[in-house]
Amino acid sequence: xxxxxxxxxxxxxxxxxxxxxxxxxxxxxxxxxxxxxxxxxxxxxxxxxxxxxxxxxxxxxxxxxxxxxxxxxxxxxxxxxxxxxxxxxxxxxxxxxxxxxxxxxxxxxxxxxxxxxxxxxxxxxxxxxxxxxxxxxxxxxxxxxxxxxxxxxxxxxxxxxxxxxxxxxxxxxxxxxxxxxxxxxxxxxxxxxxxxxxxxxxxxxxxxxxxxxxxxxxxxxxxxxxxxxxxxxxxxxxxxxxxxxxxxxxxxxxxxxxxxxxxxxxxxxxxxxxxxxxxxxxxxxxxxxxxxxxxxxxxxxxxxxxxxxxxxxxxxxxxxxxxxxxxxxxxxxxxxxxxxxxxxxxxxxxxxxxxxxxxxxxxxxxxxxxxxxxxxxxxxxxxxxxxxxxxxxxxxxxxxxxxxxxxxxxxxxxxxxxxxx
Amino acid sequence: xxxxxxxxxxxxxxxxxxxxxxxxxxxxxxxxxxxxxxxxxxxxxxxxxxxxxxxxxxxxxxxxxxxxxxxxxxxxxxxxxxxxxxxxxxxxxxxxxxxxxxxxxxxxxxxxxxxxxxxxxxxxxxxxxxxxxxxxxxxxxxxxxxxxxxxxxxxxxxxxxxxxxxxxxxxxxxxxxxxxxxxxxxxxxxxxxxxxxxxxxxxxxxxxxxxxxxxxxxxxxxxxxxxxxxxxxxxxxxxxxxxxxxxxxxxxxxxxxxxxxxxxxxxxxxxxxxxxxxxxxxxxxxxxxxxxxxxxxxxxxxxxxxxxxxxxxxxxxxxxxxxxxxxxxxxxxxxxxxxxxxxxxxxxxxxxxxx
Numbered sequence: 001x002x003x004x005x006x007x008x009x010x011x012x013x014x015x016x017x018x019x020x021x022x023x024x025x026x027x028x029x030x031x032x033x034x035x036x037x038x039x040x041x042x043x044x045x046x047x048x049x050x051x052x053x054x055x056x057x058x059x060x061x062x063x064x065x066x067x068x069x070x071x072x073x074x075x076x077x078x079x080x081x082x083x084x085x086x087x088x089x090x091x092x093x094x095x096x097x098x099x100x101x102x103x104x105x106x107x108x109x110x111x112x113x114x115x116x117x118x119x120x121x122x123x124x125x126x127x128x129x130x131x132x133x134x135x136x137x138x139x140x141x142x143x144x145x146x147x148x149x150x151x152x153x154x155x156x157x158x159x160x161x162x163x164x165x166x167x168x169x170x171x172x173x174x175x176x177x178x179x180x181x182x183x184x185x186x187x188x189x190x191x192x193x194x195x196x197x198x199x200x201x202x203x204x205x206x207x208x209x210x211x212x213x214x215x216x217x218x219x220x221x222x223x224x225x226x227x228x229x230x231x232x233x234x235x236x237x238x239x240x241x242x243x244x245x246x247x248x249x250x251x252x253x254x255x256x257x258x259x260x261x262x263x264x265x266x267x268x269x270x271x272x273x274x275x276x277x278x279x280x281x282x283x284x285x286x287x288x289x290x291x292x293x294x295x296x297x298x299x300x301x302x303x304x305x306x307x308x309x310x311x312x313x314x315x316x317x318x319x320x321x322x323x324x325x326x327x328x329x330x331x332x333x334x335x336x337x338x339x340x341x342x343x344x345x346x347x348x349x350x351x352x353x354x355x356x357x358x359x360x361x362x363x364x365x366x367x368x369x370x371x372x373x374x375x376x377x378x379x380x381x382x383x384x385x386x387x388x389x390x391x392x393x394x395x396x397x398x399x400x401x402x403x404x405x406x407x408x409x410x411x412x413x414x415x416x417x418x419x420x421x
Numbered sequence: 422x423x424x425x426x427x428x429x430x431x432x433x434x435x436x437x438x439x440x441x442x443x444x445x446x447x448x449x450x451x452x453x454x455x456x457x458x459x460x461x462x463x464x465x466x467x468x469x470x471x472x473x474x475x476x477x478x479x480x481x482x483x484x485x486x487x488x489x490x491x492x493x494x495x496x497x498x499x500x501x502x503x504x505x506x507x508x509x510x511x512x513x514x515x516x517x518x519x520x521x522x523x524x525x526x527x528x529x530x531x532x533x534x535x536x537x538x539x540x541x542x543x544x545x546x547x548x549x550x551x552x553x554x555x556x557x558x559x560x561x562x563x564x565x566x567x568x569x570x571x572x573x574x575x576x577x578x579x580x581x582x583x584x585x586x587x588x589x590x591x592x593x594x595x596x597x598x599x600x601x602x603x604x605x606x607x608x609x610x611x612x613x614x615x616x617x618x619x620x621x622x623x624x625x626x627x628x629x630x631x632x633x634x635x636x637x638x639x640x641x642x643x644x645x646x647x648x649x650x651x652x653x654x655x656x657x658x659x660x661x662x663x664x665x666x667x668x669x670x671x672x673x674x675x676x677x678x679x680x681x682x683x684x685x686x687x688x689x690x691x692x693x694x695x696x697x698x699x700x701x702x703x704x705x706x707x708x709x710x711x712x713x714x715x716x717x718x719x720x721x722x723x724x725x726x727x728x729x730x731x732x733x734x735x736x737x738x739x740x741x742x743x744x745x746x747x748x749x750x751x752x753x754x755x756x757x758x759x760x761x762x763x764x765x766x767x768x769x770x771x772x773x774x775x776x
Contacts, residue, residue: 247438252762254442256751258703260745262725263449266457266739295696352590356707359592360722370594381596381711384603393593400588410583 004409005076018211025208029201030366040119042199043083046190047387059187064173070172072183076104079166080308081152084123084186089116090179094344098176099183101155104169109135109155111173123151194387205371206391212367213354216281221347223289225296229339232300233331236308237323245297253294257353260291262362269364288350296342300335305358307331337414344407348400355396368392424767431763438757443749447520450745452514454726457737458503465502470495504741520745534740535720543750546716549633550705553640557701558694560641561648566679568649569656576653583650586643591704595639595711602635636705636712644701644755652692655686688766694763699755717747 032038042061049060057079064072087097094117101111109132112122122128129151133142138154141164145153156171157164175181193202228249234244264287269279307313313330321329357363358372371392375381380388423564473480484494496507506512535542568576586594659665659682668678706718722746728736 064501193591247441250438251442251445254438254752254755255446256699256703256748256755258706259721259748260446262721262744263453266453267449267727295446348588353766355590355592358704359707359710360718363727374597376710381599384600384711386600389593389596390601393590393596396588397593400590401585404584 001409003405006407007409008403010398010405014210014402016398017207021207021210025204030208033200033204033366036198039199039201040084041088041184041186042195042201043186043188043190044195044199045197045383045385046083046188046195046199047385048192048194049189050192051189056189058189059185061187061190062185064183064185068179070175072175074171074173074185075169076156076166077173078188080188081150081156081166082185082187083149083152084121085111085152085173086184087112087116087120087122087187088182088184089118089120089176089177090181093179093287095178097181100174100176102172102174103155103167104171105158105167105394107136111155121150129154140350144402177361182318193391194385196374196380196385197383198390200374202371202388205366205374206368209367209370212281212365213351213369216285216354216365216367217350219281220288220292221343223285224292224346224350225339225343227289228293228296228342229335231293232297233304233327233335235297236301236304237327242301246301249294249297249301251294252291253298255291257291258360258362259357261288261357265362265364276312282366284364287320288353290395292346292349294316294348296339299342300338303334304331307334331411336364337410340414341404341407341410344403344410348403348407351396351399355392368396428764430472431767432760435756435760437599439752442752446752447517447745448513450520450741450748451509451516452749453744454505454516454739455509455512457739458505462499462503466495466499469502473498509635516741516745520742534743535723537715539746540715542720545714545757546705546709546718546750548629549636549640549709549714549716550702552633553644553705554632554698554701556637556641557645557648560684561645562652562690563657564645565649565652566656566683569653570660570675570679570682579646579649579653582646586646589643591640591643591709592711594643595636595708598635598639598642599711621703635712636708636714639711640701640704640708643704644697647697648694652686652690653687656682660750661688691762691766695759698758699751702751719749720744721747745767 021261046061047056047058052058052060057077059076059080059082061076061082064074067073087099089095090096095115097116097120098113099111099122101108101109107118111132112120112128129146130142132151132154133139136154138159140159144152145151153164157166159165173183176185190202191201194205195201231245231249235249264284265279268283268287303336307330308326313326316330351368354367355371355372358369359376361373361376363370363373371388375385375388376386378388470491473491477491480494484490487494487496487497500506504515506515564579568579581627665678665682668681706716706721708714709716709718710722720743723738724740724747726738728738
């Protein structure tokens with residue numbers, strides 16, 4: 001009973017998280033998931049903020065607080081410069097903006113001077129970085145820094161001998177503009193789960209994708225087991241139908257799942273504006289169930305045939321018991337615990353399949369498959385972006401363990417009760 | 422029924438299922454190509470018609486030879502460019518012929534859309550699959566037999582590990598192995614090593630062994646426990662039988678009893694190995710992606726993708742032959758594996774022969 005309780009407790013946590021997710025994750029973030037400019041304000045490939053608790057000292061991301069009108073203060077005490085400092089104008093505003101900086105070691109430089117019409121980066125504009133270098137008297141390493149995305153090192157670091165060392169302390173930014181401007185430091189860490197190479201918040205797909213992931217997992221498991229049980233039962237009753245069902249189930253279990261699912265994406269899907277393919281959840285669930293039900297059907301058929309050949313069933317038949325009555329009264333008792341156990345096992349399998357399909361870039365909605373597709377297309381493992389891999393890997397493992405705990409208890413209590421004696 | 426007759430029946434049954442599965446897969450491959458071309462067929466036709474109409478003098482001779490007017494000739498080119506036929510069944514026939522021809526020149530002709538011949542990718546996958554399957558069988562059999570026969574701490578370790586590792590997705594184990602190897606700088610340049618070796622001829626066994634060490638370790642770590650646990654379960658139930666109790670009472674050495682147990686449980690274990698083979702195969706393809714091994718997994722990943730092409734919309738990259746080759750290879754390996762197991766079963770298990 002302890003196993004089942006532990007399993008259900010874990011499942012409950014996942015369901016609660018799925019229910020909370022629409023209230024925690026802004027709907028706008030999900031809607032704009034594939035709209036790259038929406039995520040410009042975030043750092044790219046940034047680990048979670050909590051890495052600083054484990055010995056790292058990386059700048060976080062956030063808007064600078066306005067201390068006095070037009071004056072912003074940034075307390076810099078990190079080992080690496082921020083990825084960028086963004087100048088964010090109000091919506092539908094364009095005009096002249098000048099940003100001057102007073103560094104802790106007393107240098108006064110102009111970070112940006114010009115007309116802006118939209119969110120403007122100070123690090124990504126070569127002219128700004130080279131002008132900054134000229135003001136700071138830096139001649140070497142500039143191209144290298146720009147290529148590496150460390151242009152702001154010129155502002156926050158000084159070269160001592162051969163090494164660049166950070167100048168820690170208070171940086172005062174003075175903004176001269178005719179409208180209220182926001183200054184945003186794009187750091188090197190972000191949020192609870194970090195970002196991908198487009199600056200997209202991993203927490204959005206992780207939490208926001210959980211509801212659809214759970215729906216797909218349990219719907220597929222349910223459809224697979226219903227289909228497998230029904231075909232297995234009726235296949236055992238009728239000779240010709242049985243042979244047909246067995247053949248169908250055998251071919252279904254032979255078909256290579258991932259290549260077949262890749263092919264079903266263009267067959268069943270439609271293309272969205274952003275160039276992603278969308279498949280309705282129902283179609284996906286049905287397609288996957290058709291590819292998975294074979295083994296369940298074959299096993300249910302075997303169990304049913306074994307039951308039907310038992311003496312008490314033959315006796316029931318002899319006294320005129322109908323096939324339907326025998327099925328309900330005797331066979332279902334043997335098949336149901338197996339079906340429940342398979343339901344749980346299939347759910348664990350489907351969650352793994354979703355991640356594997358994602359790995360082959362088969363993404364069909366806003367779920368964890370999309371996260372895994374990002375891992376592959378952005379080569380997250382090769383880029384050392386562990387934050388894109390570990391949380392989802394651990395989450396899939398934990399839910400699979402919960403399901404297996406429940407399955408193990410179901411088997412001990414209903415299928416093989418003598419084994420626990 | 423005699424063993425030979427039984428074997429013949431097994432071969433026919435498996436071959437029929439294999440043929441049907443291949444045909445179903447080919448229908449899927451063709452349907453995908455058919456669907457992907459339908460959305461742009463009219464545009465391609467209009468464009469072709471315009472080009473033919475404006476440059477009629479260049480096409481006149483061929484149109485005459487084929488006996489086609491401008492419209493018919495434009496459709497002829499449209500089907501050629503899109504690599505389909507006017508009807509779905511015609512397209513199916515076309516892919517039936519072209520897809521299987523890939524296997525004719527495995528080592529020479531480049532697979533459409535890929536830089537190497539099909540044989541190159543197939544060889545890499547088969548090497549890693551054999552390496553992994555042999556290691557899993559060897560280690561799994563050793564652990565499972567000992568745990569099932571002797572019990573004790575090894576038994577509880579295997580039971581726990583089997584439950585735990587069956588819950589962890591294989592890509593995750595691969596990613597953790599990769600990240601740890603990268604963190605501690607023990608990562609051999611497997612992909613590079615194989616690629617360099619193949620440019621200078623065929624890579625040797627040593628190069629493969631070193632190159633595929635990490636992917637194989639990840640796979641073995643992922644799959645061995647379940648094998649060992651399954652064998653352990655079969656051994657545990659067999660150990661309770663009278664003949665084993667008698668052997669123990671006679672004081673026979675453990676090694677001899679375990680050998681006997683292995684012989685007795687082998688058919689059951691073989692069945693499990695067959696059932697599990699496709700899962701191991703699929704896991705190998707996933708692991709290939711994690712470790713960047715150019716195998717069938719690589720082909721699968723790159724055989725279909727959607728590309729954003731602003732402002733006109735989207736485009737597709739789809740290589741029907743490539744995906745068919747992967748699916749066919751998987752079906753073929755499954756068929757051979759299943760067939761061999763069932764034939765061996767006929768000879769090993771007298772009950773099957775008697776049926």
